[in-house]
Amino acid sequence: MFLLQPCSFLFAAIMAGNLIELKAVSYRYPTGKQALTEVDLALPEGRKIALMGANGAGKSTLLLLLNGIYKPTNGELHYRGKQYRYNRKALQELRQNVGIVFQESDNQLVAPSVYEEVAFGLSNLHTDKKWIREQVENYLDYFDLQELKHHSPHQLSSGQKKRICLASILSMEPELIVCDEPASNLDPQNARLTFELLEAQNKNGKTLLISTHDVNQAYAWADLVVLLKEGRVLDMGSPKQVFGNAEALAEAGLEQPLLVKLARMYQPALAADELPGNETELVNRLTKKLCTDL
Amino acid sequence: MWITEIYKHNHRLQQLSPAVRALYWAPAMVLALVSSSVYFNWAMFALVNICLLEISRVGMSNLTRLYRIPVAFILIGCFVIVLEIPAQKAFITIAQLPIGLSTDGLQLASLLLSRSLALISILYFILLTNTISEIAELMRKCRIPALFIDLFVITFKFIENLRHTSFEMYRAQKCRLGYSGNGKRIPLFAGLMAAVFHQSMQNAKLLETAMQARCAGENYCFLQNERQFVPSQLIIPASFVSAATLLLLICCNYGW
Numbered sequence: 001m002f003l004l005q006p007c008s009f010l011f012a013a014i015m016a017g018n019l020i021e022l023k024a025v026s027y028r029y030p031t032g033k034q035a036l037t038e039v040d041l042a043l044p045e046g047r048k049i050a051l052m053g054a055n056g057a058g059k060s061t062l063l064l065l066l067n068g069i070y071k072p073t074n075g076e077l078h079y080r081g082k083q084y085r086y087n088r089k090a091l092q093e094l095r096q097n098v099g100i101v102f103q104e105s106d107n108q109l110v111a112p113s114v115y116e117e118v119a120f121g122l123s124n125l126h127t128d129k130k131w132i133r134e135q136v137e138n139y140l141d142y143f144d145l146q147e148l149k150h151h152s153p154h155q156l157s158s159g160q161k162k163r164i165c166l167a168s169i170l171s172m173e174p175e176l177i178v179c180d181e182p183a184s185n186l187d188p189q190n191a192r193l194t195f196e197l198l199e200a201q202n203k204n205g206k207t208l209l210i211s212t213h214d215v216n217q218a219y220a221w222a223d224l225v226v227l228l229k230e231g232r233v234l235d236m237g238s239p240k241q242v243f244g245n246a247e248a249l250a251e252a253g254l255e256q257p258l259l260v261k262l263a264r265m266y267q268p269a270l271a272a273d274e275l276p277g278n279e280t281e282l283v284n285r286l287t288k289k290l291c292t293d294l
Numbered sequence: 295m296w297i298t299e300i301y302k303h304n305h306r307l308q309q310l311s312p313a314v315r316a317l318y319w320a321p322a323m324v325l326a327l328v329s330s331s332v333y334f335n336w337a338m339f340a341l342v343n344i345c346l347l348e349i350s351r352v353g354m355s356n357l358t359r360l361y362r363i364p365v366a367f368i369l370i371g372c373f374v375i376v377l378e379i380p381a382q383k384a385f386i387t388i389a390q391l392p393i394g395l396s397t398d399g400l401q402l403a404s405l406l407l408s409r410s411l412a413l414i415s416i417l418y419f420i421l422l423t424n425t426i427s428e429i430a431e432l433m434r435k436c437r438i439p440a441l442f443i444d445l446f447v448i449t450f451k452f453i454e455n456l457r458h459t460s461f462e463m464y465r466a467q468k469c470r471l472g473y474s475g476n477g478k479r480i481p482l483f484a485g486l487m488a489a490v491f492h493q494s495m496q497n498a499k500l501l502e503t504a505m506q507a508r509c510a511g512e513n514y515c516f517l518q519n520e521r522q523f524v525p526s527q528l529i530i531p532a533s534f535v536s537a538a539t540l541l542l543l544i545c546c547n548y549g550w
């Protein structure tokens with residue numbers, strides 16, 4: 001059974017096709033720091049993928065490699081089966097398809113007003129101003145930014161800045177949306193809102209890749225979880241499978257999700273694929289047990 | 295104090311395109327440059343500041359604070375021009391050196407002071423009614439080489455970045471009770487400057503990365519909100535220009 005699940009997953013991945021494949025990718029910073037070592041990874045199309053790891057595990061570095069900002073020191077990256085090329089034209093095309101929202105909004109905001117910020121990526125890609133304006137208006141509406149459109153992005157709150165960054169990337173309509181810690185320093189409500197916005201993008205067929213250390217969020221949200229530790233892939237699979245593996249989690253320096261912890265408290269020998277998928281499932285099981293006990 | 299901090303996005307020229315906005319300040323600038331009348335310059339200075347308060351919605355106190363540094367520099371310059379050493383009509387004598395004021399110098403200094411203030415006020419008018427990208431856009435329309443525009447934008451961004459970083463770092467150090475003892479101030483300050491430069495370079499690099507990730511090309515192109523042009527928008531600037539030109543003609547005519 002343990003073998004079956006990765007196989008079925010792999011099967012599903014092959015069926016859907018992989019958007020990006022990394023083949024033995026290593027990256028060393030100019031300072032000499034080896035951030036990634038021999039990473040093999042396939043990102044299936046149309047999925048919600050969570051990249052997990054402790055601080056300094058190499059998540060941000062990996063995401064920047066996908067966008068072609070960094071060039072791997074060893075190994076290859078493939079986009080839809082074609083190897084990455086690092087000339088201007090190829091990069092332009094790649095970056096149009098792979099949109100990245102940075103960890104720190106402040107490092108991403110360049111324009112003096114919200115409107116120009118959202119239009120920035122689009123006007124680098126297209127020349128039809130009328131169409132760009134329509135697109136910008138749509139996304140300002142969608143992200144509820146109309147009231148702020150003349151404001152300077154630097155004078156807004158973190159949540160608003162995050163929304164602007166998301167809007168400016170999503171307006172470019174990339175196939176793969178990469179978010180580096182989309183919920184970092186957001187309050188719970190804004191974090192939920194951000195994930196809902198991302199979820200809606202996924203429903204429209206976009207592939208999502210987010211990096212996070214929030215195990216509960218990843219457990220509830222992701223289709224595929226990749227566990228990184230010190231620049232290596234430690235484990236990879238469905239959330240139940242990865243988060244059910246307590247040793248690997250501990251090795252990566254992460255906690256078990258609350259649901260997993262509770263379920264295991266109640267049934268210590270629970271197999272990974274029998275873990276509850278959400279709160280309701282867990283509560284149902286507990287109450288059922290309570291009823292039979294009574 | 296930095297312009298972008300007090301810039302109000304809802305200033306009254308906001309609905310006008312940068313080109314129409316230029317009609318408000320460009321003629322004023324030309325007139326201030328050609329005029330050699332002290333009275334006209336002062337009148338221009340006053341007028342521009344009144345307009346600034348009204349149009350840019352910036353408060354009086356912020357506006358006066360903006361003038362502090364340029365005025366200090368200009369005053370020092372004027373002071374040097376005004377002094378005459380050795381003077382015919384000594385004012386005071388220091389170490390047998392008669393120091394006095396020269397009449398020519400006084401005239402020159404007053405002209406210099408009035409003209410520079412008028413020009414600076416116009417400059418502030420430009421900066422407080424246009425964002426950096428709007429200015430860049432205008433420069434592009436005037437066919438200024440892209441290299442200069444980029445240099446201008448980058449310099450502006452870098453200063454802004456530098457100022458922001460230094461402010462944040464200074465505040466963080468102050469919160470940790472830096473700068474409290476007198477003896478520790480200078481070394482701390484030197485450390486701060488080094489850290490600020492390092493951090494600003496880092497920030498600039500990160501920003502550059504983020505721009506690359508969105509396919510930024512060689513030059514900065516920002517797309518602004520579309521603004522309608524209606525000929526009636528020209529009425530106010532045209533009347534201002536004619537009034538100012540008339541004033542200048544009167545001043546010249548009477549030799550003021």
Ligand SMILES: Nc1ncnc2c1ncn2[C@@H]1O[C@H](COP(=O)(O)OP(=O)(O)OP(=O)(O)O)[C@@H](O)[C@H]1O
Pocket residue numbers: 029030031033034035053054055056057058059060061062103
């Ligand atoms: N610009 C850089 N130059 C040199 N080394 C770097 C640079 N950026 C990151 N590193 C190093 O690379 C390793 C991976 O960093 P990375 O930023 O990818 O981690 P991360 O998983 O995103 O961490 P976090 O959760 O804290 O964001 C770290 O050990 C870090 O010290």
Ligand SMILES: [Mg+2]
Pocket residue numbers: 059060061103180
């Ligand atoms: Mg990171």
